[in-house]
Amino acid sequence: MTGWYLEDYTVGRTIETEPVRLDEDEITWFANQYDPQPFHTDAELAKSTVFDGLIASGFQTVAIATGQFIRTGAVDETGLGGPGMDNIRWVAPVRPGDTLSTDVRVIEARATKSDPARGVVRLGFSVSTEAGVVATFEAVVFVKARAGSGS
Numbered sequence: 001m002t003g004w005y006l007e008d009y010t011v012g013r014t015i016e017t018e019p020v021r022l023d024e025d026e027i028t029w030f031a032n033q034y035d036p037q038p039f040h041t042d043a044e045l046a047k048s049t050v051f052d053g054l055i056a057s058g059f060q061t062v063a064i065a066t067g068q069f070i071r072t073g074a075v076d077e078t079g080l081g082g083p084g085m086d087n088i089r090w091v092a093p094v095r096p097g098d099t100l101s102t103d104v105r106v107i108e109a110r111a112t113k114s115d116p117a118r119g120v121v122r123l124g125f126s127v128s129t130e131a132g133v134v135a136t137f138e139a140v141v142f143v144k145a146r147a148g149s150g151s
Contacts, residue, residue: 003078005146006119009109017068017102022056024096030060051093058090061135065102065127069139072104080118080142088137098129107138111145119145 024043031040035057038045046054062085069075094100108122121143127135 002073003076004074004143005078006109006111006121006143007146009106009119009121009143011106011109013106015069015072015074015104017065017072017104019099019101020064020068021099022060022064022094022096024054027054027056027060027094027096030063031057035059053095055093055095056098058088058135061090061094061100061127062088062125062137064100065125065135065137066139068100068102069104069123069125075141075143078144080144082139082141084140086138086140088135090135092129092132092134094129094134098131098134100127100129100134102127111147112142116147117145119143 028041031037039049039051039055040046040057043054103126105124105126106121107124108120110120112118112120119142121141123139123141125135125137125139126133
């Protein structure tokens with residue numbers, strides 16, 4: 001798939017991603033590397049925390065959702081990176097065995113002021129498990145504009 005150009009990102013357009021199932025080993029591996037808190041790294045210790053069991057790091061949830069979006073192909077050959085994320089909210093825990101499904105909605109899409117061959121797109125991510133929404137965030141990405149690319 002060739003990625004989406006700026007002109008393809010219409011406000012309100014939604015992108016559905018392929019679900020990703022998390023197991024205990026993935027949760028503890030990620031946490032040991034990047035977020036080593038007991039409720040992420042040790043199933044036994046996690047039982048005595050406010051979460052009453054092992055949960056995934058919120059950062060892992062955001063990373064998975066980002067990967068789900070990238071695997072849609074939307075930024076293949078057109079993505080130019082991004083300056084950041086905003087409004088990250090972890091609203092419910094993700095546990096071993098949960099399957100993450102992510103919907104990505106176009107919130108804003110416009111040409112950059114400095115270069116008509118590039119656009120800036122704001123995307124709203126909603127990450128859910130079978131139990132409901134577990135995380136939301138916005139990502140800002142730069143993409144090629146068809147009008148400025150010679151395509």
